[in-house]
Amino acid sequence: MSAYLHNTIPNLKPFDFDRHHDSHFLNQKWVLVNGISEKKSVYTFKEDNVLEISRKDNIIKTSWTLDIQNVFSIETEDGLISVKAYFKDEDILVLNHQDKDEFAMYINTTDYDDEINSVADIQNYLKEKYQKRVSNVIYEHEFYYISESEEFGPNTVEELTDKVKSEEISAYCFVRDVNENDYSKRLRIVDLMQEL
Known part of the structure; x- marks a missing residue:
């Protein structure tokens, strides 16, 4: 993991195929946090290496692959990029660009009822998520x-x-x-x- 990513977001866990692929990764609605104030993008990694990117009224279908070292190759509008995946927890995914000091952060909204369209919505999502977690820990x-x-x-x-x-x-x-x-x-x- 690059020092840049580690310093920006501590305590990331690397993508583990057996643990994350089916239950935490595939067919989940991942809202891109980066740039959400300009446009909302929802990424859904599907089986057969199909990636659906939803923005307002259009859906872009592209592709993704995963190699043995858990490096993803993703076809984007900017061309083919290589990223390494990390989880902050089961609902926060970070894709670290392998050639630049850049990363994309996503939150899983598959089981979340409210719309997420802004930074304030993301803050509410995280606040609600962690308050529930704290309450559950304290309660038990x-x-x-x-x-x-x-x-x-x-x-x-x-x-x-x-x-x-x-x-x-x-x-x-x-x-x-x-x-x-x-x-x-x-x-x-x-x-x-x-x-x-």
Whole structure:
């Protein structure tokens, strides 16, 4: 991976054919983030190496191939380009140009109900996506809490919320993740409740 890409978007995972090809890549609607304020483009990599690029009222059909080293060759309006694919997560794809310090970023909108036509729409998409992820992680996770100088737990956030509602404990009790050793993050039950 080029230093340029790594410095711009850290923690990318390389495309893994077995893991990504069928479930995360093929037949997904990938909205191109780059230049979305000028024109919206949706890329769909299909079987038989067909690439559909949808823009407003027209669909361009072109081709793509993948070699043994996970380098994609894509036929574009500018000619044949070689890119290496990376995932930020299952819904963010980055294609790194092999001959230039350039990359294209895409977001998967296959299961997203709202239209994405602008930078603000992308921000809303990402905000909603990561809020759901945080809520799911917090909802399933367990925490210890301190009440009247004594530690209790572990409890899920739902259990802690019930204890607060029944006035068993204060919403301002400090909590720590089961994987942490102390309460130095100064997180309280009320902070967890706000994330749900």
